[in-house]
Amino acid sequence: MTGYILAAGSGRRIAPYDECRPKCLVPVLNHPVLDYALDALAEAGVPKVVAAASRHASDVRAAALRWTDERGASRAKVGPELDVVDAGPTDGTAETLLACTTSDDRALVLYGDVLVDGADLARLLSEADERPEAVMILLSPVPESESGDHIVVRTEGHRVISILGHPRGTAGGRVVAAVLPSGFRRFLEACPSLFPNVQVGMMPPHERHLEAAIETFRASSAGSEAPVGAVLTSTPVVDIDKPWHILEANETVLRRACATLSEHRLGDGASIDESASIDGCVRLGRNSRIGRNVIVRGSLIAGDDVVIDAGAIINGNAAVGDRSFVGNACFVEGGAVIGRDCVVSHAAELDGVIFNGVYLYHYMEIYGVVGERTDIGAATVCGSLRFDDGRTTHRVLGRREIPRTHANATFIGDYCRTGVNATIMPGRKIGPYSIVGPGVVLEEDVPPRTGVRVKQEQERYAWGPERYGW
Numbered sequence: 001m002t003g004y005i006l007a008a009g010s011g012r013r014i015a016p017y018d019e020c021r022p023k024c025l026v027p028v029l030n031h032p033v034l035d036y037a038l039d040a041l042a043e044a045g046v047p048k049v050v051a052a053a054s055r056h057a058s059d060v061r062a063a064a065l066r067w068t069d070e071r072g073a074s075r076a077k078v079g080p081e082l083d084v085v086d087a088g089p090t091d092g093t094a095e096t097l098l099a100c101t102t103s104d105d106r107a108l109v110l111y112g113d114v115l116v117d118g119a120d121l122a123r124l125l126s127e128a129d130e131r132p133e134a135v136m137i138l139l140s141p142v143p144e145s146e147s148g149d150h151i152v153v154r155t156e157g158h159r160v161i162s163i164l165g166h167p168r169g170t171a172g173g174r175v176v177a178a179v180l181p182s183g184f185r186r187f188l189e190a191c192p193s194l195f196p197n198v199q200v201g202m203m204p205p206h207e208r209h210l211e212a213a214i215e216t217f218r219a220s221s222a223g224s225e226a227p228v229g230a231v232l233t234s235t236p237v238v239d240i241d242k243p244w245h246i247l248e249a250n251e252t253v254l255r256r257a258c259a260t261l262s263e264h265r266l267g268d269g270a271s272i273d274e275s276a277s278i279d280g281c282v283r284l285g286r287n288s289r290i291g292r293n294v295i296v297r298g299s300l301i302a303g304d305d306v307v308i309d310a311g312a313i314i315n316g317n318a319a320v321g322d323r324s325f326v327g328n329a330c331f332v333e334g335g336a337v338i339g340r341d342c343v344v345s346h347a348a349e350l351d352g353v354i355f356n357g358v359y360l361y362h363y364m365e366i367y368g369v370v371g372e373r374t375d376i377g378a379a380t381v382c383g384s385l386r387f388d389d390g391r392t393t394h395r396v397l398g399r400r401e402i403p404r405t406h407a408n409a410t411f412i413g414d415y416c417r418t419g420v421n422a423t424i425m426p427g428r429k430i431g432p433y434s435i436v437g438p439g440v441v442l443e444e445d446v447p448p449r450t451g452v453r454v455k456q457e458q459e460r461y462a463w464g465p466e467r468y469g470w
Contacts, residue, residue, distance in 0.1 A: 007112030016413030043118025139173030371414035392427025
């Protein structure tokens with residue numbers, strides 16, 4: 001069986017992080033989502049994997065090579081044979097799968113923007129082996145309140161009874177992986193361009209979804225015994241579709257990683273100063289060190305050549321990427337993930353995720369996500385609490401949405417800069433390659449490749465000793 005990772009979508013809903021990468025390369029705990037998919041497939045014993053990319057296909061190929069290199073000589077034992085195919089622009093996941101399949105054999109399909117557990121994939125494969133003629137799908141629960149955002153699968157026991165397109169108030173599950181039987185290709189080719197099952201008044205776009213092909217298979221096999229079966233995930237699944245999902249994914253994976261630590265683990269040349277106060281367990285890479293008067297109120301995962309020094313306070317579980325510096329009385333909130341080659345220094349405060357190469361200096365307060373190689377100016381602050389104590393309404397492709405979590409976070413794109421004393425109000429997004437100038441109070445989103453500055457008017461008037469009665 002070949003495993004397929006579908007990673008050819010435009011990813012526009014995750015703006016401002018879509019221009020510089022596909023969703024499968026969004027970093028989670030300093031590794032791209034693609035790494036977790038490949039790890040899960042390797043754990044499940046899939047011998048061959050094809051990743052279907054489109055825009056940024058060369059970047060996906062480079063990430064796949066890095067994943068292979070990191071496993072080195074042991075790859076033959078722990079990893080599948082791996083290929084990346086440029087599927088080109090496609091009209092949905094069914095077309096993407098068609099573009100990268102070379103045979104009509106059984107296939108395991110996994111979405112490239114979903115974090116799924118390898119043990120769940122193994123259970124799905126085990127069930128599929130017992131029913132080789134059926135489609136078997138791995139489902140993650142969808143509450144009724146969120147069903148309108150998903151293609152929802154309804155089940156009775158382990159049997160799929162219907163697949164509905166973005167229904168109102170319908171509990172069920174969403175597909176995170178599927179095993180397709182041999183001969184399924186004709187259902188991909190006949191996949192309708194409009195989703196077949198939608199409620200009255202709903203408006204499906206012209207897009208050929210894999211779920212629509214599965215529903216066509218189910219309807220055509222109605223006389224068969226349970227033509228589509230379901231397996232429920234045993235651990236929560238994070239679908240990285242909107243920018244606030246980056247925060248959710250990093251928090252989830254960080255929490256799981258820290259839960260595996262039961263003692264300090266120090267790489268070659270790593271050290272912890274005796275003046276440091278650490279409440280949890282620490283994993284330090286090669287030549288990394290925790291210096292004087294550092295406080296860690298949780299567990300910490302740090303890469304190679306990391307320096308955490310000079311009174312840094314880490315207020316809970318956190319992760320720091322290779323070659324980063326954290327110090328000089330800075331404050332890092334619990335759940336934060338710091339990328340590689342970053343600097344968090346001089347009383348800066350961070351609550352959230354920063355990508356590689358981000359600089360946070362001098363009395364700033366950042367809450368949210370900061371994109372790659374972004375330089376935050378001194379005393380830049382993010383508003384994290386609205387005056388009405390409510391949650392910020394966001395617009396995603398023109399649709400109004402209020403996130404369940406992190407609605408008031410700031411989302412700063414890649415290769416941006418802010419000036420001294422910039423203030424970013426809750427929930428604002430700044431597109432990549434943009435500048436927010438000194439003294440700006442930013443109350444609206446900023447499109448990509450845009451500069452915002454204050455247009456100042458000055459008035460001059462007479463002043464002198466006579467103003468003081470001389």
